[in-house]
Amino acid sequence: MSFDAELVFSALRALTPVLFAALGGALCERAGVFNVSLEGTLLSGCFAAVAGSWYTGSAWGGVLAAVLAGTAFSAILAIGAVSLGADAVVVGIALNLLAVGLTGFLLRTVFGTQGTFSDPDLQGLEPVDIPGVSSIPFVGDAISGHSPLVYLSWVAVAVIAVLLSRHRWGVRLRGVGEAPDAAQSLGVSVAKYRYAAVLVSGALCGLGGAQLALGNVTLFSENMTAGRGWIAVVAVMLGRALPVGVLLAALLFGLVEAFGFRLQGEGMPQQAADAAPYVMTLAALFLATRPRFRDGLVRRRPSGKAAAGGGSGGPGERPPGPPGPRGPADPPASGTSSPVPTLEPNP
Amino acid sequence: MTEPQPPARPGASPDAPAPEVELRGIVKRFPGVLACDRVDLAVAAGEVHALMGENGAGKSTLMSVLYGLQRPDAGQILLRGTPHSFTSPLQAIDAGLGMVHQGFKLFPSLSVTENVVYGSEPVRRGLVDRAAARAKVAELVERHGLQVPPDAKVGSLPVGVQQRVEILKLLYRDARVLILDEPTAVLTPAEADRLLEVVRGLAAAGRTVLLVTHKLHEVMAVSDNVTVLRDGRVTARLATAATGPAEIAAAMTGRDVDLDRSHPAGTPGNEVLTVQGLTVPAGSGGAKPLVDAVSLEVRAGEIVGIAGVAGNGQSELVEALAGLRHASAGRVVVAGTEVASGGKGASVAKRRAAGLAYVPEDRAEVGAARTAPLADNLAMGFHRSAPIAGRGGLLRRSALRAHAARVIERFGVKAASGAVPIGTLSGGNQQKAILGREITHDAPLLIVEQPTRGVDIGSIENIHARLVEYRDAGHGILLVSAELSEVLALSDRVLVMYEGRVVAELPRAEADAQTVGLAMAGGTATGGTAADPAAKAKAL
Numbered sequence: 001m002s003f004d005a006e007l008v009f010s011a012l013r014a015l016t017p018v019l020f021a022a023l024g025g026a027l028c029e030r031a032g033v034f035n036v037s038l039e040g041t042l043l044s045g046c047f048a049a050v051a052g053s054w055y056t057g058s059a060w061g062g063v064l065a066a067v068l069a070g071t072a073f074s075a076i077l078a079i080g081a082v083s084l085g086a087d088a089v090v091v092g093i094a095l096n097l098l099a100v101g102l103t104g105f106l107l108r109t110v111f112g113t114q115g116t117f118s119d120p121d122l123q124g125l126e127p128v129d130i131p132g133v134s135s136i137p138f139v140g141d142a143i144s145g146h147s148p149l150v151y152l153s154w155v156a157v158a159v160i161a162v163l164l165s166r167h168r169w170g171v172r173l174r175g176v177g178e179a180p181d182a183a184q185s186l187g188v189s190v191a192k193y194r195y196a197a198v199l200v201s202g203a204l205c206g207l208g209g210a211q212l213a214l215g216n217v218t219l220f221s222e223n224m225t226a227g228r229g230w231i232a233v234v235a236v237m238l239g240r241a242l243p244v245g246v247l248l249a250a251l252l253f254g255l256v257e258a259f260g261f262r263l264q265g266e267g268m269p270q271q272a273a274d275a276a277p278y279v280m281t282l283a284a285l286f287l288a289t290r291p292r293f294r295d296g297l298v299r300r301r302p303s304g305k306a307a308a309g310g311g312s313g314g315p316g317e318r319p320p321g322p323p324g325p326r327g328p329a330d331p332p333a334s335g336t337s338s339p340v341p342t343l344e345p346n347p
Numbered sequence: 348m349t350e351p352q353p354p355a356r357p358g359a360s361p362d363a364p365a366p367e368v369e370l371r372g373i374v375k376r377f378p379g380v381l382a383c384d385r386v387d388l389a390v391a392a393g394e395v396h397a398l399m400g401e402n403g404a405g406k407s408t409l410m411s412v413l414y415g416l417q418r419p420d421a422g423q424i425l426l427r428g429t430p431h432s433f434t435s436p437l438q439a440i441d442a443g444l445g446m447v448h449q450g451f452k453l454f455p456s457l458s459v460t461e462n463v464v465y466g467s468e469p470v471r472r473g474l475v476d477r478a479a480a481r482a483k484v485a486e487l488v489e490r491h492g493l494q495v496p497p498d499a500k501v502g503s504l505p506v507g508v509q510q511r512v513e514i515l516k517l518l519y520r521d522a523r524v525l526i527l528d529e530p531t532a533v534l535t536p537a538e539a540d541r542l543l544e545v546v547r548g549l550a551a552a553g554r555t556v557l558l559v560t561h562k563l564h565e566v567m568a569v570s571d572n573v574t575v576l577r578d579g580r581v582t583a584r585l586a587t588a589a590t591g592p593a594e595i596a597a598a599m600t601g602r603d604v605d606l607d608r609s610h611p612a613g614t615p616g617n618e619v620l621t622v623q624g625l626t627v628p629a630g631s632g633g634a635k636p637l638v639d640a641v642s643l644e645v646r647a648g649e650i651v652g653i654a655g656v657a658g659n660g661q662s663e664l665v666e667a668l669a670g671l672r673h674a675s676a677g678r679v680v681v682a683g684t685e686v687a688s689g690g691k692g693a694s695v696a697k698r699r700a701a702g703l704a705y706v707p708e709d710r711a712e713v714g715a716a717r718t719a720p721l722a723d724n725l726a727m728g729f730h731r732s733a734p735i736a737g738r739g740g741l742l743r744r745s746a747l748r749a750h751a752a753r754v755i756e757r758f759g760v761k762a763a764s765g766a767v768p769i770g771t772l773s774g775g776n777q778q779k780a781i782l783g784r785e786i787t788h789d790a791p792l793l794i795v796e797q798p799t800r801g802v803d804i805g806s807i808e809n810i811h812a813r814l815v816e817y818r819d820a821g822h823g824i825l826l827v828s829a830e831l832s833e834v835l836a837l838s839d840r841v842l843v844m845y846e847g848r849v850v851a852e853l854p855r856a857e858a859d860a861q862t863v864g865l866a867m868a869g870g871t872a873t874g875g876t877a878a879d880p881a882a883k884a885k886a887l
Contacts, residue, residue, distance in 0.1 A: 178456055186466035
């Protein structure tokens with residue numbers, strides 16, 4: 001078996017849905033919302049893409065529908081976790097379950113079928129040949145001829161990277177995620193930025209779903225995301241919520257998936273090939289997580305806050321309304337140090 | 348509520364122009380508490396004004412009202428003679444106020460410049476204009492002599508520098524009035540002195556500083572005038588030059604306080620703690636060991652104080668002794684039982700069984716379960732044995748309550764009952780409860796870290812007396828404190844830690860602020876006998 005242009009091509013195609021979802025997840029992570037609903041949002045994007053393409057007769061109609069559906073779906077997370085103060089993980093898991101049930105139900109009611117919907121008339125995304133690049137040996141075969149959304153995902157990486165590091169919006173978003181109290185005290189609305197991050201992540205998941213259902217294949221089948229959203233959650237952690245880091249993590253999974261397909265072609269059992277990305281995910285998580293004992297069992301609170309909790313005064317000095325001058329209870333540590341969630345295998 | 352007129356002795360001239368800040372008749376009521384009772388406060392431009400009072404006196408509430416965090420039930424806020432009514436801190440900021448909170452509000456992973464300009468960033472061609480932002484911050488640093496590196500990540504800076512970043516934020520927003528809430532509570536003595544210099548410089552540059560504190564020596568050192576609150580009422584208005592610590596302390600507590608009580612020396616007996624060559628390896632990213640071959644001993648009937656600028660290995664040493672942190676080498680013997688040797692250590696439970704009790708630095712996170720009832724917190728460590736442990740692993744609640752009642756009574760913990768969550772008590776009462784629990788263990792060795800941080804004067808007195816009493820009952824105490832005065836007041840022997848090593852060991856008679864302060868800064872301690880001659884030489 002060889003490492004050839006075709007392998008790179010299929011890796012780049014395979015990673016795109018994961019990359020879109022992980023970029024969305026990274027934005028949420030940076031804003032301080034741990035988004036585990038990527039899987040469900042991706043799946044609703046897949047369904048909306050197929051339905052949109054079918055009813056408008058255009059793949060781009062499908063893409064638009066997927067973006068809208070992803071955004072609407074993630075709005076539930078935004079309302080629940082940001083406005084109502086629910087635990088984002090709990091809401092996220094509920095959304096994942098909802099997406100499986102809802103798309104299965106709509107598949108029956110809208111398309112009158114079960115399991116899989118596909119039709120020769122269903123419009124998929126046309127591959128794009130990049131003039132100039134397509135004729136370069138190896139590179140052309142690997143890079144050229146993808147669906148437009150593949151290229152859009154690369155642009156998205158660059159745009160989000162610049163946004164986070166250099167743009168006012170991105171810098172503020174990072175601050176909101178890291179120290180919401182501090183952001184609020186400087187007049188930056190934490191809720192507004194978190195809403196924006198969650199809604200944009202929904203739109204990105206919509207694009208990922210559209211690529212999966214109209215780019216990688218041209219069909220919808222129940223639970224077709226098969227854990228890609230969860231892999232995206234892990235990619236966010238491995239990539240430390242940095243756009244380029246997330247890209248590299250997604251690339252790793254894309255390569256493993258492409259290898260898996262290849263090995264399957266050479267007689268490896270299909271189950272083993274299918275399991276490869278998940279095994280990779282677990283291995284990557286273990287490697288990325290270090291034992292903590294060395295740095296002290298007791299996790300000290302950030303310096304400067306050390307005395308704040310202890311120094312709180314009696315009832316007269318503790319105004320009940322937030323945020324008190326002595327600071328409300330410290331928020332739990334967020335950011336890349338979030339505890340590793342249990343990765344529920346999708347039923 | 349009947350006191351008609353507080354003893355008013357305005358420091359500023361009555362004919363001066365309208366004060367920079369004036370609060371008139373502020374009343375703020377919380378359910379069951381009258382936090383501010385017709386408080387008047389006037390601060391002239393360019394003045395450093397100290398607002399003093401014990402925890403619960405209403406200082407913080409008053410500042411919340413001024414800063415727009417709380418709405419007053421009655422009263423008026425005037426800035427330069429103009430009435431203002433703030434509904435949010437943002438309006439207060441716009442009006443030229445700025446506040447440095449006790450818990451900093453910073454973004455650790457962002458640079459100093461990013462922290463300072465956050466929320467009002469200069470923009471050029473759609474992106475943040477980093478060069479302009481940096482130049483502005485550097486200019487402010489320069490002008491006010493703040494000594495803050497504009498490009499450093501805030502999380503990597505010492506606490507004292509982080510605090511100056513907070514001040515920079517206010518200056519960047521052009522605050523005319525800076526409110527500093529307990530600014531030195533988290534600082535080491537050297538950092539605190541540095542801050543007081545900054546405060547003086549700000550006042551000299553025409554800014555007005557409102558210093559909220561309960562530390563008398565700071566007030567004496569830096570303020571022009573003092574307003575003292577007790578139980579929500581102003582009990583004294585004093586010109587600093589015309590008053591002294593005793594008068595202020597009396598106004599704060601309502602009684603005479605012995606500020607310089609000297610405790611008689613202890614009579615050392617057998618060793619209850621022996622540490623030989625204890626080493627804690629460097630943390631992630633560091634090269635030097637956090638604790639570097641430390642040897643020391645504590646005897647029954649003595650208090651051994653460890654002085655040092657925070658972050659020189661004291662916390663890590665104590666954690667390694669308590670079993671909360673891995674030590675890679677060295678031997679620890681607690682009351683005759685070896686609990687650590689050559690990188691292998693006994694569990695926390697075994698160490699406690701051997702005779703170790705521990706009052707941690709961070710009482711809210713490590714010392715107590717904040718949301719659990721006071722009684723349960725007091726039973727911790729007693730839950731394994733009779734009378735609290737019952738049959739089949741069940742706890743005997745009646746014994747637990749009785750135990751709690753005894754500790755609460757003996758140590759004068761002020762709480763409605765043992766059933767209230769410990770987190771709702773004031774800092775001083777939490778500390779009394781935790782200290783009481785650990786003392787009740789009656790262990791031969793008590794390790795105490797920062798026993799009076801964030802605790803008011805009345806409680807400090809009480810806590811110090813308890814520690815001396817415990818020593819005199821024949822127990823050994825290892826005291827770690829960032830308050831040099833505390834180490835000097837209580838210790839029979841003083842050790843100084845610098846960069847993970849014990850660089851000086853001074854008997855009580857030779858331990859004065861100057862000698863210890865020099866050793867804390869890494870200089871050679873003169874007149875003392877170093878615990879480890881090699882370490883002493885290395886410290887230079």
